[in-house]
Amino acid sequence: MRKLLLATAAGALMAGAAGAEDIKLGISLGFTGPLESLAPAMQQGAEMAMKEVSESGLLLDGTTVTPVTGDSTCIDAAAATATVERLIASEGVKGIIGGMCSGETIASLENVAKANGIVMISPSATSPALSTIEDDGLFFRTSPSDARQGEVMADILMERGVETVAVTYTNNDYGKGLADSFEAAYEEKGGTVTVNSAHDDGKADYSAEVAALAAAGGDALVVAGYVDQGGSGVVRAALDTGAFDTFVFPDGMVGTALETNFGTEIDGSFGQNPAAEGEGRDKYLSMAEEAGFDGSGAFSAEAYDAAALIMLAMAKAGSTDPASYKGSIMDVANEPGEKILPGELSKALEIINGGGDVDYVGATAVEMVGAGESAGSYREIQFTDGKIEVVGYR
Amino acid sequence: MDFLNALVVFLNFVFIPAAAYGAQLALGALGVTLIYGILRFSNFAHGDTMAFGTATVILLTWGLQAIGITAGPLPTALIALPFGIALTALLVLGTDRAVYKFYRRQKAAPIILVMASVGVMFVMNGLTRLLIGVDEYRFDDGARFIMDVRTFREMTGLPEGLALRSTQALTLVVAVIVVVVLFWFLNRTKSGKAMRAYSDNEDLALLSGIDPERVVRLTWIIAAGLATIAGTLYGLDKSFKAFNYFQILLPIFAAAIVGGLGNPVGAIAGGFLVAFSEVAVTYPWVKVVGYLAPWYEPGGLMQLLGTEYKFAVSFVILIVVLLFRPTGLFRGKSV
Numbered sequence: 228m229r230k231l232l233l234a235t236a237a238g239a240l241m242a243g244a245a246g247a248e249d250i251k252l253g254i255s256l257g258f259t260g261p262l263e264s265l266a267p268a269m270q271q272g273a274e275m276a277m278k279e280v281s282e283s284g285l286l287l288d289g290t291t292v293t294p295v296t297g298d299s300t301c302i303d304a305a306a307a308t309a310t311v312e313r314l315i316a317s318e319g320v321k322g323i324i325g326g327m328c329s330g331e332t333i334a335s336l337e338n339v340a341k342a343n344g345i346v347m348i349s350p351s352a353t354s355p356a357l358s359t360i361e362d363d364g365l366f367f368r369t370s371p372s373d374a375r376q377g378e379v380m381a382d383i384l385m386e387r388g389v390e391t392v393a394v395t396y397t398n399n400d401y402g403k404g405l406a407d408s409f410e411a412a413y414e415e416k417g418g419t420v421t422v423n424s425a426h427d428d429g430k431a432d433y434s435a436e437v438a439a440l441a442a443a444g445g446d447a448l449v450v451a452g453y454v455d456q457g458g459s460g461v462v463r464a465a466l467d468t469g470a471f472d473t474f475v476f477p478d479g480m481v482g483t484a485l486e487t488n489f490g491t492e493i494d495g496s497f498g499q500n501p502a503a504e505g506e507g508r509d510k511y512l513s514m515a516e517e518a519g520f521d522g523s524g525a526f527s528a529e530a531y532d533a534a535a536l537i538m539l540a541m542a543k544a545g546s547t548d549p550a551s552y553k554g555s556i557m558d559v560a561n562e563p564g565e566k567i568l569p570g571e572l573s574k575a576l577e578i579i580n581g582g583g584d585v586d587y588v589g590a591t592a593v594e595m596v597g598a599g600e601s602a603g604s605y606r607e608i609q610f611t612d613g614k615i616e617v618v619g620y621r
Numbered sequence: 622m623d624f625l626n627a628l629v630v631f632l633n634f635v636f637i638p639a640a641a642y643g644a645q646l647a648l649g650a651l652g653v654t655l656i657y658g659i660l661r662f663s664n665f666a667h668g669d670t671m672a673f674g675t676a677t678v679i680l681l682t683w684g685l686q687a688i689g690i691t692a693g694p695l696p697t698a699l700i701a702l703p704f705g706i707a708l709t710a711l712l713v714l715g716t717d718r719a720v721y722k723f724y725r726r727q728k729a730a731p732i733i734l735v736m737a738s739v740g741v742m743f744v745m746n747g748l749t750r751l752l753i754g755v756d757e758y759r760f761d762d763g764a765r766f767i768m769d770v771r772t773f774r775e776m777t778g779l780p781e782g783l784a785l786r787s788t789q790a791l792t793l794v795v796a797v798i799v800v801v802v803l804f805w806f807l808n809r810t811k812s813g814k815a816m817r818a819y820s821d822n823e824d825l826a827l828l829s830g831i832d833p834e835r836v837v838r839l840t841w842i843i844a845a846g847l848a849t850i851a852g853t854l855y856g857l858d859k860s861f862k863a864f865n866y867f868q869i870l871l872p873i874f875a876a877a878i879v880g881g882l883g884n885p886v887g888a889i890a891g892g893f894l895v896a897f898s899e900v901a902v903t904y905p906w907v908k909v910v911g912y913l914a915p916w917y918e919p920g921g922l923m924q925l926l927g928t929e930y931k932f933a934v935s936f937v938i939l940i941v942v943l944l945f946r947p948t949g950l951f952r953g954k955s956v
Contacts, residue, residue, distance in 0.1 A: 398929075422922070427929065431859040431869075432642075435903050435928040438634040442905035442922055460860075468633055469770025469782035 249291045250547050252277060252537060253314035255325030255335065256530075257301030262327060262351075268515075268524035269350055270296060272531035272590075273324045275518055276572065280538045283573035285580060287547065292538060299326045304334035311335040315343050321547045322346045322537040324530060329354030329400045336366050346549040346556070348537060350529035354404045358597055364553050369529040369536070369593060371501055371603020373401070376477060377408030379499055379605045379621060380449070381416050384475065387497070389447050391419045392475065393440045395461055396451035398425040405451045405477055421445045428456040433464040441470035447496075449475040454482045459489075466492055474498075481608060481615070490613035499621075502606040511569040511590035528569075528590035529601075535572055535589055536560055542579045560595040562586045622779075627912035629773075629781040639900040640893070641789040641858055644796035647892025648851035649869065650876035651803065651885055652844040658820045658883035659840045660721070662734035667848060668870035669745035670713060672863050674849030675856045676753040678705035679760045686762070694764040696788070696857055702850065710845040716741055717841050725837075742867075749863050757862040761788055788858040799850055800889060803843070807885070812839055820883070868932070872899070875935040879942050881949025890950065899934045902926050 254273050256266040274294050281291040295318045297310035307326055314320045323345060326332035332352040340347045341363055348367045349357075355374040360366065384392065394410060396402035402425070410420045422443035426436045440448060440461075448471040452458025458480050465471045466489070476485070476498030485493070502508075511531060515522025522528060537552075539559040544552035559575075564584030567575040575585045587593055594602040607619045649671060656664045664670075681701035691697045720741055724734050767790050770782030807813040812835075819826040819836045827833060852866060859865075876895045880887025905922035926933070942949060 424927070425929065429862070429864065431855070431862060431865040434634075434638045435900060435931060438638075438900075439903070439905050439922065439924060439928055441634065442908045442924075444908075467786060468784050469774075 248287075248547070249293060251293050251295050251318055251320045252534065253311070253318065253320035253323040253325065254294050254296045254530075255299045255307065255311055255314060255323055255327075256296070257327040257331070258296070258298040260301035260303075260328075262301050265351075265525050265527075266327065268520055268522070268527040269327075269530035270294075271518065271520045272511075272515070272522065272527040272529075273350075273534040275514065276531045276534035276538070276569075279570070279572045280535075280576070283576060285573055285576035286538055286542050287545065290541075290547065295320055297325075299328075299331050299335070301326075301328040301331055304331050307331035307335045308338045311339045315339060315345055320345070321541075322348070322549060322552075324348055324350065324533045324537070327351050329357060329404070333357065333360065336360070336362060340365055344550055346537065346553050348533040348556075350533045351526040354400050355408050356400075356404065358600060362598070364599075365549065367533075367536070367556055367595070367599035369532045369589075369591060369601050370526065371601045371605075372408075373405040374408040374412075375603045376499070376501070376605065377405060377410075377412045380409050380475065380477060381412040381418065382621070383497065383499060383607055384413065384418060384447070385416050389473070389475075390417070391421055391445045392447045392449050393421050393443050393445035393471070394423040394449040394451065395426050395436065395440055396423070397453055397457055397479070398427050401479065402451050406449075409449065409451070409477075419445075426452065426457045426461055428453065430457060430460065433457065433460040434468065437461060437464040437468060437470050440465070441468065445471070447471065447473040447475050449477070450480055451477050453479045454484045454488075459484070462489065462493070476608075483615070485610075486614060492613075494610050494613065497607065497609040497618075499605040499607050501603055502620075505592060507568045507588050507590050507592055514570050522590075531569060532587070532589040532591050532593050535569075536587060536593070539567075539572070539575055539579065539585065539587060542576050557595050557599060559585055559587050560593050623912045623915065625777075626779055626781045627909045629779055629783050630908050630912065633781070633783045635900055635904055637785060637789055639897045641792045642900070643893035643896030644792050645851055645855045645858065645892075646869075646872055646876045646896050647889040648796055648799060648847055648854070649873040650880065650888035650892045651800075652847035652851065653873055653877040654880070654883055654885060654888040655840060655847070656844050657877070658885075659816055660725075660734075660837065662731045662738065663874070663882075664844075665735065665738045665870065666716075666742040666745055667844075667873065668866045668868075669742050669749060670709065670845065670848040671852030671855070671869070672749045672866035673712060673745055673752070674705055674709035674845065675852035675861055675866070676749050676863070677708045678702055678849065678853045679753060679758055679856070679861060681705055682760050692763060694787070695791070696761050696763050698760055698853055698857060699791075702853055705853065706846045706849045709849045710842045712745075713841045713845045714838060717837065746863070746867065749866075753863070755863055757860050758856075759860050761857045763787065786858070788854075792854045792858055795850065795854060799847070803847075803885070806843075812836075816840060871932060872896075872935040875939045879938055879949055881951040884949065884951045887949050887951030894950075895935055895938060898938060899931050902934050903928045903931050 258266045277292040277294050280286050297314050299307040329352040332349050346365050350369050353370050353373045355372050358372050394406050396406035450458050474496040478500035481498050481500040511528050512522045540552040540555040541547050543555040543559050564586040567585050567587045569590045578585050596602045608615050609618045653667050678698050678701045681704050682698045685697050764787050767787050768785040770784045773783045815831045816836050872895050876891035877888050880891030902925045905924035907923045
């Protein structure tokens with residue numbers, strides 16, 4: 228055991244030395260499971276950033292970066308842990324873009340990444356629990372915590388003068404985390420949550436759940452669920468029985484499926500989802516189109532940014548060793564320095580190699596706060612004439 | 622006025638949904654009870670027979686819609702229903718030939734037939750998914766409401782609304798028609814009497830010249846019809862998803878057993894009993910009580926069980942009945 232440890236330490240030291248090499252970065256996403264439709268565009272986003280850096284030849288005297296993918300399954304913590312274990316132990320990756328869902332990310336971070344001292348940047352795990360986790364400075368995310376979304380949603384409701392709501396959430400880490408953080412933020416601002424109850428996905432009939440929500444009452448119904456799952460079922464049952472006619476939709480519900488499912492029936496309802504506006508996003512979308520995939524897919528841009536941050540931090544620290552570059556991630560993500568948009572990674576590397584500072588903006592207007600998570604900007608939407616209408620960013 | 626409001630809330634959230642759900646369970650339980658009474662085993666494949674039947678009806682409905690045939694204000698599925706029943710009947714007759722006939726000739730114990738039906742259930746499970754997939758489908762068209770909340774409020778001026786979906790009304794009407802026809806068939810026609818005779822005493826029925834294979838065939842055809850009608854009504858009222866038809870098997874069996882297995886009247890009573898218990902136990906009564914007794918402030922929702930425990934209600938009813946009255950409320954055959 229001691230020999231193995233020594234060998235590992237020696238290996239790490241050697242790997243840490245600067246010089247042209249070929250390094251691997253792991254991509255651990257849920258290629259199978261409940262979010263499997265999102266994973267391919269995220270993988271392509273991350274790979275696009277790696278390709279950009281490898282082709283520039285500017286990372287640590289021409290170091291090239293190769294992606295290695297693994298399936299985190301999103302819901303099976305044991306499978307995700309095994310995947311990350313494989314990426315680190317047998318592939319020897321220097322950093323990981325992943326995991327995808329909150330529960331699985333927590334498990335692989337605590338069991339494998341921390342033990343091996345490998346940096347993980349998740350593009351899409353949004354549970355508030357990850358903000359306060361003991362991570363030895365190894366965990367970051369390019370998506371905002373749901374605690375932030377709870378705040379934003381509470382602000383929107385108060386500004387619209389809605390002071391009592393009923394809340395229903397999908398029965399998992401995402402739904403519960405979001406519903407609880409919203410309830411705390413909303414009550415702090417003076418609102419009243421009449422009931423905060425779960426619904427299970429995949430049922431035929433939600434009239435019993437809606438009856439309970441209706442009995443508790445409220446001016447609007449907050450549906451912290453999935454639009455392709457129980458969330459739409461709850462809205463349908465609430466409309467049919469006349470229990471509620473104004474709904475509040477967080478990120479899991481905002482999608483074009485709402486327009487096709489309900490049309491003008493939900494006029495006057497509103498919500499928000501994370502989406503940055505501006506130059507970076509537009510540029511990313513056109514780059515993705517050129518590369519032949521849809522960059523507007525949820526969390527695809529976040530994956531690009533996660534990969535870019537790891538590589539820029541390596542350049543900044545002058546090392547591919549996670550122990551030394553983990554401290555540089557916040558430096559390259561935040562001010563001061565030259566603003567860097569997607570597609571400008573070679574420019575960023577030049578500046579860093581010349582001893583300058585960069586402020587990575589990327590595709591999602593990255594701004595790292597707290598223990599290394601995106602501050603997050605949200606798009607406020609509203610239904611008018613059966614269509615989703617963007618009314619502002621906050 | 623307050624009394625009327627309480628009544629409207631009760632009708633809207635408890636009575637109408639439970640009545641429609643009860644009718645769907647009753648039709649399903651009738652099929653189960655019929656097979657138990659005549660073929661003498663609990664058919665676990667009944668839920669998936671419902672799913673298969675509904676899947677064929679949905680495919681036919683899409684076909685009809687594609688060539689421009691609709692039923693006006695009624696769902697197009699009603700036109701497709703007889704064809705769906707025919708296809709499902711062919712499937713169950715084929716299954717009987719391939720599986721159950723062998724065990725019947727062996728005079729196998731009922732438990733062996735039950736286990737065989739579990740196997741059939743898994744095969745049908747897969748068949749339905751191959752046919753239509755695992756996703757959720759809505760196939761109701763035509764008028765959605767007989768009475769919607771807004772119109773009701775405008776008509777009556779009450780603050781509480783009442784909605785009656787056309788699928789809920791349709792479920793009740795179709796269920797009544799089916800039950801009347803079934804009882805007429807069992808009690809008045811020669812074939813129906815032969816079926817009852819075979820159910821009461823197989824040997825005596827044989828002696829009086831009743832063809833057993835014919836009785837078995839008739840039973841399967843009727844069961845397929847009941848399953849397809851129940852499944853289609855359930856799917857119209859809620860939505861079709863293959864997995865949900867597997868889950869609905871539990872309340873259906875609870876209904877059949879509560880009423881007394883093998884007893885058609887019991888199956889209907891059991892269906893409504895299970896449905897009303899499920900809805901009433903998980904409904905928060907605070908609003909109804911608030912109208913009836915405004916001076917009383919309960920401070921909670923007055924909900925006996927969270928809605929997550931809906932299925933547990935069927936389990937509890939099942940266990941209580943099996944413990945205290947194993948033959949069911951209407952004296953069926955003991956399990």
